[in-house]
Amino acid sequence: MNKLLFERVLFLGGFTLALLLLPRVAAAADPLAVDVDLAIWTAIVFLVTLAVLWKFAWGPICEGLERREQAIADNIATAENAAEEARKLTAEYEAKLAGAADEVRKVMEEARRDAEYTSQQIVEKAQAKAAEEGNRMLREVETAKDAALKEISDSAADLAVDLAGQIVGRELSVDDHSRLIEEAQSDFLSVQADGD
Amino acid sequence: MAGAQHDPLNPEHLFHHVQDSTYFELPQLLGGKLEIPQPLQLANPILGPNPAAHLEAFDLTLTKFMVLQVVAAVGLILLFVPLAHRTVQGGRPRGRLTNLLEAMLLFIRDEVARPAIGKHDADRFLPYLWTLFFFVLACNLLGLVPWAGSATGALACTGMLALCSFAMVVGTGMSKLGAVGFWKAQVPHMDLPFVLAIFLLPMIFLIEVLGLLIKHIVLAVRLLANMMAGHLVLAVLLAFIAASAGSIAWYGVTPASVLGATALMLLELFVAFLQAYIFTFLTALFIGMAVHPH
Numbered sequence: 001m002n003k004l005l006f007e008r009v010l011f012l013g014g015f016t017l018a019l020l021l022l023p024r025v026a027a028a029a030d031p032l033a034v035d036v037d038l039a040i041w042t043a044i045v046f047l048v049t050l051a052v053l054w055k056f057a058w059g060p061i062c063e064g065l066e067r068r069e070q071a072i073a074d075n076i077a078t079a080e081n082a083a084e085e086a087r088k089l090t091a092e093y094e095a096k097l098a099g100a101a102d103e104v105r106k107v108m109e110e111a112r113r114d115a116e117y118t119s120q121q122i123v124e125k126a127q128a129k130a131a132e133e134g135n136r137m138l139r140e141v142e143t144a145k146d147a148a149l150k151e152i153s154d155s156a157a158d159l160a161v162d163l164a165g166q167i168v169g170r171e172l173s174v175d176d177h178s179r180l181i182e183e184a185q186s187d188f189l190s191v192q193a194d195g196d
Numbered sequence: 197m198a199g200a201q202h203d204p205l206n207p208e209h210l211f212h213h214v215q216d217s218t219y220f221e222l223p224q225l226l227g228g229k230l231e232i233p234q235p236l237q238l239a240n241p242i243l244g245p246n247p248a249a250h251l252e253a254f255d256l257t258l259t260k261f262m263v264l265q266v267v268a269a270v271g272l273i274l275l276f277v278p279l280a281h282r283t284v285q286g287g288r289p290r291g292r293l294t295n296l297l298e299a300m301l302l303f304i305r306d307e308v309a310r311p312a313i314g315k316h317d318a319d320r321f322l323p324y325l326w327t328l329f330f331f332v333l334a335c336n337l338l339g340l341v342p343w344a345g346s347a348t349g350a351l352a353c354t355g356m357l358a359l360c361s362f363a364m365v366v367g368t369g370m371s372k373l374g375a376v377g378f379w380k381a382q383v384p385h386m387d388l389p390f391v392l393a394i395f396l397l398p399m400i401f402l403i404e405v406l407g408l409l410i411k412h413i414v415l416a417v418r419l420l421a422n423m424m425a426g427h428l429v430l431a432v433l434l435a436f437i438a439a440s441a442g443s444i445a446w447y448g449v450t451p452a453s454v455l456g457a458t459a460l461m462l463l464e465l466f467v468a469f470l471q472a473y474i475f476t477f478l479t480a481l482f483i484g485m486a487v488h489p490h
Contacts, residue, residue: 041265063284
């Protein structure tokens with residue numbers, strides 16, 4: 001504000017001074033005097049300067065500035081494109097990453113299910129095997145028991161026949177003998193069946 | 197001149213400081229004067245001095261302003277040709293000088309030429325406008341250098357520059373619209389009854405052509421008055437010191453004069469740029485009007 005005021009005062013002061021002086025100066029010397037030498041000289045110097053600068057300065061400067069502006073515009077466009085590309089790639093990778101997490105979850109789930117299934121299978125197989133083994137053992141025991149019983153019955157029959165033979169002696173015919181054996185056998189079997 | 201020595205406020209003596217001369221002022225220590233050699237000066241002028249027509253003798257006398265114009269021209273060439281080499285090589289503009297000059301060049305291009313003439317045509321006129329701006333600016337600034345002077349404080353210089361601009365305006369106008377078309381375009385189109393048109397149109401044409409001339413004459417006078425008045429006031433302020441010498445007032449006048457002259461110098465620095473800008477801007481405007489009438 002002060003500076004502005006100062007400038008105004010200065011300007012007005014100078015202006016007034018010049019106005020007061022101008023008539024005196026104009027009376028003493030001619031401010032509008034034209035020196036033809038100077039005019040011609042001015043034209044020559046100005047036009048030569050124009051020609052020299054046009055050829056050696058303004059042309060290259062115009063071209064250089066134009067090229068620089070173009071380059072800056074191109075760089076900005078390239079940078080914008082690159083940024084856009086980067087944004088797109090980031091989005092793509094993010095989507096891919098999310099997909100990968102899903103896949104991992106799926107794989108893990110599958111693996112867990114597989115493992116569960118396998119373990120269950122193993123347990124079932126083991127149980128089945130154990131049951132089969134047990135049955136086989138039972139069957140073997142049964143078979144052994146039957147064999148033992150048969151042996152016992154056979155040897156008992158033989159023993160009974162021998163004993164009966166010794167008791168009855170020769171009085172028994174071959175038919176009687178056979179009949180008696182069968183009777184004894186069926187008795188024995190029936191007893192045995194009752195016993196079961 | 198003897199009287200002038202006794203009275204520092206003598207107008208003739210003051211005016212002498214802003215006028216062209218055949219010698220450079222130097223400090224008294226260095227002899228006071230440096231005469232310019234006159235290899236071309238004619239004993240009999242081609243055209244004698246004619247005070248009634250404000251004409252000085254046309255006798256091929258070399259003057260201070262001629263030397264200073266050459267200094268300005270050489271300075272411009274030495275500044276801008278290397279700048280052109282740097283700019284055309286591409287890369288970032290480095291250094292204060294490069295940026296300073298490029299900022300001014302771009303200002304003239306983007307704030308003066310293109311708005312005034314239009315983007316399409318402006319670049320063709322850039323070399324002329326650039327040269328004009330920097331030539332005027334250099335001449336103005338040389339006026340602030342001690343013992344030098346500003347050639348733009350002489351009507352011969354500003355008048356010739358304005359004449360160049362006038363030739364540029366008329367030349368571009370005529371090459372764009374045709375010799376007849378340009379002059380016809382000076383008259384704005386009006387729907388007038390035929391009888392009225394016969395009287396009015398020639399008058400309007402005359403006024404418009406006079407206006408075109410006056411615009412360019414004012415271009416010359418504005419620059420001249422600004423440069424001359426500033427230097428004159430500066431000379432007056434400093435002359436007060438000499439005028440008050442020997443009296444007690446000197447102790448008060450001297451600091452005031454020096455401070456005032458310093459402030460005025462700064463104002464002159466601003467005016468040097470401002471007037472170069474105005475001269476260039478108005479030339480661009482006139483070219484724009486010639487290229488795009490109405």
